[in-house]
Amino acid sequence: MTLEICVDDIAGIDSAVLGGADRLELCSALSLGGLTPTPALIAAARALPIPVHMLVRPREGGFRYTPREAAMIAAExxxxxxxxxxxxxxxxxxxxxxxxxxLLARLVDHARACAAMRGAPLSLTLHRAFDLCPDLPDALETAVGLGFDRILTSGGAARAIDGLAMLATLHRAAAGRIVILPASGIDAGNASRFLDAGLRELHASCGATLASIDSATAKYEAREREFGFAAADRRITSVDGVRNLKLVLDRFARQAA
Incomplete structure (x- = not known):
């Protein structure tokens, strides 16, 4: 059982580790679906006691990249x-x-070359560009052929729970060749449904709306939103959300043993 938590700031890193995450997906701008993190955040994550996978996405929007954007992805x-x-x-x-x-074949080859240079493997996850594919089972075979280790996916739906049937289909089709990593809207309340379907890695943000702690803070936050410096529904990684989700995985593992 593996719980991966996506985080986009240093507080999120701390909360995810404290809550018991098994692995992190490191990014920036989660409100935009995640973008490439900053060098300082990468440096802060490298000494963590759990594995960290870095999202490489150079901009918001779709996933069709120009040659110059592809070069940026390779550099990251x-x-x-x-x-x-x-x-x-x-x-x-x-x-x-x-x-x-x-393009993905070139990037995978590049990642393998980078891993060889450092003398340690570099795990490869295909992100949710997969969910936009018109034929997900066919795209799964492409991902396997390219050599990815896992696919981050909601089963082609906006929320993973709505794509659960497809996720189960993909998991069966993968047959141990690649890991299906469900994502989008997973929490302690619905996690067991994915586990019951045979999935053994889950991805979540465990986000909670940042509540103002006092009236002075509320007034200051309103000023920040007025200038566009903060979103009205800014979210943070919840330690309790991570911990409760991890408890579901641990309980399931014990019952399955």
């Missing part, structure tokens, strides 16, 4: 490897939303 993969992180999370789409297999 090298940064993750040089920074001692355990893996990278990448993806790319063609014009029809199928996977850009040619």
């Amino acid at each position: 993969i090298a940064t993750a490897a040089e920074g001692g992180l355990a893996g990278v999370v990448i993806g790319a789409s063609g014009a029809d939303h199928t996977l850009d297999a040619a």
Whole structure:
């Protein structure tokens, strides 16, 4: 049982580790679906006691990349490897939303070369560009052929719980060749449904809305939102949310033993 928590700031890192996460997905701008994290955040994560996989996404929007953007992705993969992180999370789409297999093959080869240079493996996760593919089982076979270790996916739905049937289908089709990592809206209340379907790694943000602690803080936060410096629904990683989700996985593991 593996619980991966996605975080986009130093407080999120601390909360995820304290709550018992098994692995982190490190990024920035979770409100935009996640972007490549800053060098300082990468440096802060490298000494953690759990594996850290870095999201490599150079901008918001879709996943069809120009040659210059592809070069940026390659450079960030090298940064993750040089920074001692355990893996990278990448993806790319063609014009029809199928996977850009040619670009992904070059990026996978590049990641392997970076791993060889540092003398340690670099785990490869295909991100949710996968969910936009018109034929998910076919895209799974492409991911297997490219050599990815896992696929981060909601089963093609906005929320993983709504894509559960497809997630179960993908898990059966994977047949141990690649890990299906469900994501989007997973929490302690619905996690057991994914585990019952045979899935053994879960991805979550465990986000909670940041509540103002007093009236002075509320007034200051309103001023920040007025200037566009903060979102109205800013969320933070909840230690309790992580801990409660981890308890579900641990309980399931004990019952299955």
